[in-house]
Amino acid sequence: MSETTEFQPYAILPGETISLDKYKNDKDVIKIGPGLLHEKQQVTAIKAGTLKNHNNQKWWIDSSQRRYVPSLNEHVIGKIIAKTQDYFRVDIGSAHSALLSTLAFEGATKRNKPNLEIGALVYARVSLANKDMEPELECISATTGKANGFGELKDGFLIKCSLGLCRSLLNPNTPILTALGEHFAFETAVGMNGRVWINTPDISNTILLSNAIKNSEFLSAKEIKQMVKELVKQSEDDMEL
């Protein structure tokens, strides 16, 4: 039985190779994730970031970038930029715009198609992502065929942020959303393509919250609580005016 050593995440540059031998047991299958490339018997980093692993079996590089590259089954927020009889063209921030079939909605039939306008926002799932083709989206769950939260996002406000921030917002215990949730009632949708949608009944609150989320990217949990406190105070002061 080979020895496995304790792994500490560390910063890595493109081109650096990783030797996984000291971390694996003989019967383990190692999975290589984002930022790593397995080529010619070596695992090399192709992005700069922090090398992380899960149970010494799944390895990936944690890095934040701004440009979205579509990946299968990710949930994204897109804006309708064109529509034809059979599909909508959606801008999801990637190099190519995505196609959303008009039948890919719950309860849609040839006679009963969704009526989305150009400029409308949709929350969808990436159903086809491959480097040579245009990405495709669906607004129904892969397994049940029901909407499950996908579909049009009415009203509200869309902000663009880095992919790293979106990933951290999807964590149910994320400090910024829980802190804001203690004081405000709001609806939010987070797309893995660097887009976040927020909706509150009051427009000034919507703007306040979106700025708070944008600013929270590099703050620690303590600083976030502090910032939210100040925002609450500010909004109460505004209401008094």
Next chain:
Amino acid sequence: MAEVSNKDSFVLDANTFAKLHPKEFYRKFLTNNIRPDGRLLKKFRKTSINLNSIKSAEGSCVLKMGKTSVVCGIKAEVAEPRVDDPRKGYIVPNVELSPICSSLFKPGPPGELAQSISERIDKLFKQCKIIDLDKLCISEKNAVWVLYVDVICISYDGNIFDAALFSIISALKNLKLPEVTFIEEEGKVEASEEKTISLELLSTPLSATYVVFDKKYILADPNEEEENLSSTSLTFIYNEQHKLCGISKLGGIPLSKELIQDCTESAIERTDNLRQLLDSTMKNL
């Protein structure tokens, strides 16, 4: 018709195979140490020059390197000297790659390749003393010779840099300027009818270009197809004393010192051969 089978073992004729799998096609030749055009890997294409064919230019050269053809014409004009150096004339090289030589080039302002070559040749003239620019001075601060060196490619089949440089050096060596005098009172320059003054070249730097195919095969004097299939090119510029006047390695594949050292002998031989060609052509004029 020669038949070649590809990896999926269904049989294609050579031309179709070359179109579908150009790299594989080349590999089959290179493993036997020969290229599809029949040359050995380090062999340069047959080069020929024709001097002084453009009577209206002060110096000219038409050059053929395989199927690459360029025309170099040098026009000498009198101008005021540059402010930073009132005792020197100057040279303005310009390389043109237009749709006439290949469908690769679009009409309009010069593209990146043409400008890059013009710049490299300009740098070469500035950093290696090829012409004594003082000899181009007619009257200090008043009038100097400006040599407009234009290279026009009329047929593009790769390795335009070697062709352009050799045509420029050949045209310069055969440059004939008229005798001139500067008339102070009128501020004019009077030139004689005959062009009798030739320019002595202090040095004749010439180049040899190679491309690297598949990280291991070095091909000398690439044609257009070979240029497209390789991502890395290596150019050596040697003068008549076998000193280097420039090395340019463009492209991403890393090359070891040994590989670079390997080409230097062949490059020196090639540039010497070109010099001999130029000398013998001039003797026969």
Next chain:
Amino acid sequence: MPGETIRADKRTSSQIRPISSVLSSLNRADGSASFSFGNSSVLCSVYGPQEVKIKDELLDRATIDVNITPQIGIGSTTEKNMERIVREAFSDVIISSLHPRTSISITVQITQDDGSIISTIINAVSLALIDAGIPLHSTLLSVTCAILNGEIILDPTNEEMKDASSIHVFAFSNTSNDIVSSESTGVFTEEEYFKCSDICKLAVSSVLKFVHTAIERKLQKEQKN
């Protein structure tokens, strides 16, 4: 080292100027970085992979586009030549096959030119590509050296380059000891060329250490929460 000449700015011949860089300074670009060797500094932005014009589209890989603007005035053949050198140097570093039919747009603004500008540009482009998360086979870095009065000096200033008998720009990757990109002008011997390449290789490894620290610091800031 005893006997080594001291240059005008008090450096020895084997010393490079102080390096500095700032990452992600432009908030609209997908990636950006500034890099400087002493008084030579450039700012670089990267956009991509993004939509590409049909006429520039490549079916199996990304189109790499480089634009360099000088400190004063508009670009001339000098900048076009540098664009070609940079584009060719990064052509095999960027894993362009992962993003076919897209464009990766690299824009460089020279903010101050005091010698060794091509190396400054290559380093800024590398950092900007890393900042943008473009997949790269390796980290490409560059250092210039010049031969002045028979001596090899690293990272020359404009003044030193003017009088040099030859100038050599080398770029190396952190994945191989071989030369990735090389531009040498002037009059020199083969021996001098290979000596310069060895000296530049050593200098590049110290620039690499600096880049590693810069990236580490940026990651620490991001991981704060």
